[in-house]
Amino acid sequence: TAKIHRHIANQRKDFLQKKSTEIANQYSFVCVEDLNMKAMANRGFGNGKATLDNGYGMFLTMLDYKLRDRGGQLIKVGRFFPSSQLCSHCGFKNPLVKNLSIRHWDCPNCGKIHIDRDVNAAKNIKKEGLRSLTA
Ligand SMILES: [Zn+2]
Known part of the structure:
Protein backbone atom coordinates (compact mmCIF):
# COMPACT_ATOMS: atom_id res chain seq x y z
CA THR A 1 0.00 0.00 0.00
CA ALA A 2 2.97 2.34 0.53
CA LYS A 3 3.59 1.99 -3.19
CA ILE A 4 0.00 2.92 -4.00
CA HIS A 5 0.14 5.90 -1.67
CA ARG A 6 3.34 7.07 -3.32
CA HIS A 7 1.78 6.62 -6.73
CA ILE A 8 -1.25 8.71 -5.75
CA ALA A 9 0.98 11.36 -4.20
CA ASN A 10 3.03 11.55 -7.38
CA GLN A 11 -0.05 11.80 -9.52
CA ARG A 12 -1.37 14.61 -7.37
CA LYS A 13 1.97 16.42 -7.48
CA ASP A 14 2.05 16.05 -11.24
CA PHE A 15 -1.43 17.54 -11.46
CA LEU A 16 -0.44 20.46 -9.21
CA GLN A 17 2.65 21.07 -11.34
CA LYS A 18 0.57 21.20 -14.51
CA LYS A 19 -2.09 23.43 -13.00
CA SER A 20 0.38 25.88 -11.49
CA THR A 21 2.30 26.12 -14.79
CA GLU A 22 -0.95 26.70 -16.64
CA ILE A 23 -1.96 29.52 -14.30
CA ALA A 24 1.53 31.08 -14.24
CA ASN A 25 1.57 31.12 -18.05
CA GLN A 26 -1.79 32.84 -18.16
CA TYR A 27 -1.53 35.41 -15.36
CA SER A 28 1.16 37.67 -13.90
CA PHE A 29 -0.51 38.39 -10.58
CA VAL A 30 -2.55 35.85 -8.66
CA CYS A 31 -4.33 36.62 -5.39
CA VAL A 32 -4.94 33.77 -2.98
CA GLU A 33 -6.22 33.29 0.51
CA ASP A 34 -3.45 32.41 2.94
CA LEU A 35 -5.32 29.68 4.77
CA ASN A 36 -4.34 28.06 8.01
CA MET A 37 -3.84 24.45 6.93
CA LYS A 38 -3.91 23.01 10.42
CA ALA A 39 -7.15 24.72 11.32
CA MET A 40 -8.67 23.62 8.03
CA ALA A 41 -7.71 19.99 8.55
CA ASN A 42 -8.98 20.05 12.11
CA ARG A 43 -12.33 21.41 11.07
CA GLY A 44 -12.61 18.86 8.30
CA PHE A 45 -13.33 21.70 5.92
CA GLY A 46 -13.42 20.88 2.23
CA ASN A 47 -11.33 17.97 1.05
CA GLY A 48 -9.93 16.73 4.37
CA LYS A 49 -7.32 14.47 2.81
CA ALA A 50 -5.96 17.08 0.44
CA THR A 51 -5.65 19.64 3.21
CA LEU A 52 -4.13 17.15 5.65
CA ASP A 53 -1.13 16.45 3.47
CA ASN A 54 -1.17 20.10 2.50
CA GLY A 55 -1.81 19.90 -1.23
CA TYR A 56 -2.89 23.53 -1.25
CA GLY A 57 0.32 24.65 0.46
CA MET A 58 2.37 22.69 -2.06
CA PHE A 59 0.38 24.21 -4.89
CA LEU A 60 0.97 27.75 -3.61
CA THR A 61 4.71 27.10 -3.32
CA MET A 62 4.83 25.92 -6.95
CA LEU A 63 2.71 28.79 -8.17
CA ASP A 64 4.79 31.31 -6.23
CA TYR A 65 8.13 30.41 -7.83
CA LYS A 66 6.63 29.97 -11.30
CA LEU A 67 5.03 33.42 -11.18
CA ARG A 68 8.28 34.97 -9.95
CA ASP A 69 10.24 33.19 -12.70
CA ARG A 70 8.00 35.00 -15.17
CA GLY A 71 8.24 38.37 -13.44
CA GLY A 72 4.86 38.09 -11.75
CA GLN A 73 3.80 37.69 -8.15
CA LEU A 74 1.66 35.57 -5.87
CA ILE A 75 -0.28 37.84 -3.56
CA LYS A 76 -1.49 36.30 -0.33
CA VAL A 77 -4.46 37.79 1.45
CA GLY A 78 -4.49 37.33 5.22
CA ARG A 79 -6.49 34.46 6.61
CA PHE A 80 -8.55 36.80 8.77
ZN1 LIG B 1 -23.92 44.78 -1.48
Whole structure:
Protein backbone atom coordinates (compact mmCIF):
# COMPACT_ATOMS: atom_id res chain seq x y z
CA THR A 1 0.00 0.00 0.00
CA ALA A 2 2.97 2.34 0.53
CA LYS A 3 3.59 1.99 -3.19
CA ILE A 4 0.00 2.92 -4.00
CA HIS A 5 0.14 5.90 -1.67
CA ARG A 6 3.34 7.07 -3.32
CA HIS A 7 1.78 6.62 -6.73
CA ILE A 8 -1.25 8.71 -5.75
CA ALA A 9 0.98 11.36 -4.20
CA ASN A 10 3.03 11.55 -7.38
CA GLN A 11 -0.05 11.80 -9.52
CA ARG A 12 -1.37 14.61 -7.37
CA LYS A 13 1.97 16.42 -7.48
CA ASP A 14 2.05 16.05 -11.24
CA PHE A 15 -1.43 17.54 -11.46
CA LEU A 16 -0.44 20.46 -9.21
CA GLN A 17 2.65 21.07 -11.34
CA LYS A 18 0.57 21.20 -14.51
CA LYS A 19 -2.09 23.43 -13.00
CA SER A 20 0.38 25.88 -11.49
CA THR A 21 2.30 26.12 -14.79
CA GLU A 22 -0.95 26.70 -16.64
CA ILE A 23 -1.96 29.52 -14.30
CA ALA A 24 1.53 31.08 -14.24
CA ASN A 25 1.57 31.12 -18.05
CA GLN A 26 -1.79 32.84 -18.16
CA TYR A 27 -1.53 35.41 -15.36
CA SER A 28 1.16 37.67 -13.90
CA PHE A 29 -0.51 38.39 -10.58
CA VAL A 30 -2.55 35.85 -8.66
CA CYS A 31 -4.33 36.62 -5.39
CA VAL A 32 -4.94 33.77 -2.98
CA GLU A 33 -6.22 33.29 0.51
CA ASP A 34 -3.45 32.41 2.94
CA LEU A 35 -5.32 29.68 4.77
CA ASN A 36 -4.34 28.06 8.01
CA MET A 37 -3.84 24.45 6.93
CA LYS A 38 -3.91 23.01 10.42
CA ALA A 39 -7.15 24.72 11.32
CA MET A 40 -8.67 23.62 8.03
CA ALA A 41 -7.71 19.99 8.55
CA ASN A 42 -8.98 20.05 12.11
CA ARG A 43 -12.33 21.41 11.07
CA GLY A 44 -12.61 18.86 8.30
CA PHE A 45 -13.33 21.70 5.92
CA GLY A 46 -13.42 20.88 2.23
CA ASN A 47 -11.33 17.97 1.05
CA GLY A 48 -9.93 16.73 4.37
CA LYS A 49 -7.32 14.47 2.81
CA ALA A 50 -5.96 17.08 0.44
CA THR A 51 -5.65 19.64 3.21
CA LEU A 52 -4.13 17.15 5.65
CA ASP A 53 -1.13 16.45 3.47
CA ASN A 54 -1.17 20.10 2.50
CA GLY A 55 -1.81 19.90 -1.23
CA TYR A 56 -2.89 23.53 -1.25
CA GLY A 57 0.32 24.65 0.46
CA MET A 58 2.37 22.69 -2.06
CA PHE A 59 0.38 24.21 -4.89
CA LEU A 60 0.97 27.75 -3.61
CA THR A 61 4.71 27.10 -3.32
CA MET A 62 4.83 25.92 -6.95
CA LEU A 63 2.71 28.79 -8.17
CA ASP A 64 4.79 31.31 -6.23
CA TYR A 65 8.13 30.41 -7.83
CA LYS A 66 6.63 29.97 -11.30
CA LEU A 67 5.03 33.42 -11.18
CA ARG A 68 8.28 34.97 -9.95
CA ASP A 69 10.24 33.19 -12.70
CA ARG A 70 8.00 35.00 -15.17
CA GLY A 71 8.24 38.37 -13.44
CA GLY A 72 4.86 38.09 -11.75
CA GLN A 73 3.80 37.69 -8.15
CA LEU A 74 1.66 35.57 -5.87
CA ILE A 75 -0.28 37.84 -3.56
CA LYS A 76 -1.49 36.30 -0.33
CA VAL A 77 -4.46 37.79 1.45
CA GLY A 78 -4.49 37.33 5.22
CA ARG A 79 -6.49 34.46 6.61
CA PHE A 80 -8.55 36.80 8.77
CA PHE A 81 -9.80 38.79 5.83
CA PRO A 82 -13.56 38.04 5.74
CA SER A 83 -13.63 37.22 2.02
CA SER A 84 -16.90 35.31 2.07
CA GLN A 85 -18.77 37.77 4.31
CA LEU A 86 -18.20 40.88 2.23
CA CYS A 87 -20.46 41.90 -0.63
CA SER A 88 -18.09 42.19 -3.59
CA HIS A 89 -20.40 44.81 -5.07
CA CYS A 90 -20.83 47.34 -2.25
CA GLY A 91 -18.46 46.12 0.50
CA PHE A 92 -21.18 45.51 3.07
CA LYS A 93 -20.18 42.93 5.68
CA ASN A 94 -22.77 40.27 6.28
CA PRO A 95 -21.79 38.01 9.23
CA LEU A 96 -24.85 35.85 8.61
CA VAL A 97 -23.15 34.20 5.63
CA LYS A 98 -20.26 32.93 7.75
CA ASN A 99 -22.08 29.61 7.80
CA LEU A 100 -20.50 27.47 5.06
CA SER A 101 -23.78 25.82 4.18
CA ILE A 102 -25.07 29.13 2.81
CA ARG A 103 -24.09 28.97 -0.84
CA HIS A 104 -25.90 32.02 -2.16
CA TRP A 105 -27.27 35.19 -0.62
CA ASP A 106 -28.78 38.55 -1.47
CA CYS A 107 -26.94 41.57 -0.14
CA PRO A 108 -29.22 43.34 2.40
CA ASN A 109 -27.46 46.63 1.63
CA CYS A 110 -27.35 46.90 -2.17
CA GLY A 111 -29.58 44.01 -3.21
CA LYS A 112 -26.87 42.32 -5.27
CA ILE A 113 -27.55 38.61 -5.66
CA HIS A 114 -24.53 36.43 -4.92
CA ILE A 115 -25.26 33.18 -6.67
CA ASP A 116 -22.04 31.53 -5.57
CA ARG A 117 -20.31 32.34 -2.27
CA ASP A 118 -16.96 31.19 -3.69
CA VAL A 119 -17.19 33.52 -6.69
CA ASN A 120 -18.08 36.42 -4.38
CA ALA A 121 -15.18 35.50 -2.06
CA ALA A 122 -12.78 35.27 -5.02
CA LYS A 123 -13.76 38.77 -6.15
CA ASN A 124 -13.06 40.10 -2.65
CA ILE A 125 -9.71 38.31 -2.47
CA LYS A 126 -8.71 39.82 -5.81
CA LYS A 127 -9.75 43.31 -4.72
CA GLU A 128 -7.97 43.02 -1.37
CA GLY A 129 -4.86 41.51 -2.97
CA LEU A 130 -4.56 44.32 -5.50
CA ARG A 131 -5.22 46.88 -2.77
CA SER A 132 -2.40 45.48 -0.62
CA LEU A 133 -0.12 45.44 -3.65
CA THR A 134 -0.60 49.16 -4.32
CA ALA A 135 -0.71 50.14 -0.64
ZN1 LIG B 1 -23.92 44.78 -1.48
